[in-house]
Amino acid sequence: MELLVHDLLKINNIECIASDEEAPKWVHEALLQAPWVVVRRAPLQNGMIPVGVRGENRIQRFGAYIPSSAIVMKVTPEQLVSQAGWRTSERFTTIRAFQILDIVSFYYSRYDWSWGITGSVGFELASSIPTARPNSDLDIVIRMPQPLDRKKAGVLHGWNTQLPIRIDVQLETPLGAVALAEYARNEKQVLLRTSSGPTLVDTPWSVVTLNQEDGR
Structure with a gap:
């Protein structure tokens, strides 16, 4: 199954969510209400798919990973x-x-x-x-x-x-x-969000970067 950033995935087991950090309580509650996650921009981790869980508030976003076997539906x-x-x-x-x-x-x-x-x-x-x-x-x-x-x-x-x-x-x-x-402002440098973090580039279609930024 081909997966792209922003694809929405319905999962069959909310316990399959894995992360390097302990999940806040709201993550479990959000998945009980809606067992859906979104593919996020990050590398695969041991074959696991990087996904984001969203809560009720804008600030409630949690990055995690799921196995492909947990996917029951994909909506692009x-x-x-x-x-x-x-x-x-x-x-x-x-x-x-x-x-x-x-x-x-x-x-x-x-x-x-x-x-x-x-x-x-x-x-x-x-x-x-x-x-x-x-x-x-x-x-x-x-x-x-x-x-x-x-x-x-x-x-x-x-x-x-x-x-x-x-x-x-x-x-x-x-x-x-x-x-x-x-991009429409026609500035020389634009911020490109990549799977390894954001970076400034001449053009979003060029591999030549101007400056590497910290964070994601």
């Missing part, structure tokens, strides 16, 4: 777009991101890109657990194997800023991810 961000589950959601009138997703989907369809929904909105669409808030940001990932023209990036970012909620777009390159907003 792109599938969430094609399924358009926001249209039939009971919370459509409550969540503003749901209300604008048809507009976003129509506009993005003009580009030949593979894109999908992530973050709290994506998690709710996949799991049916109410995790998004009325004014939650709409997090989007665009799979971008080839370099994106800066002018085209600026046009897309400019369109996103006209929407009534914040749109946070990540461009996934073969080397990692860069924020569309930062």
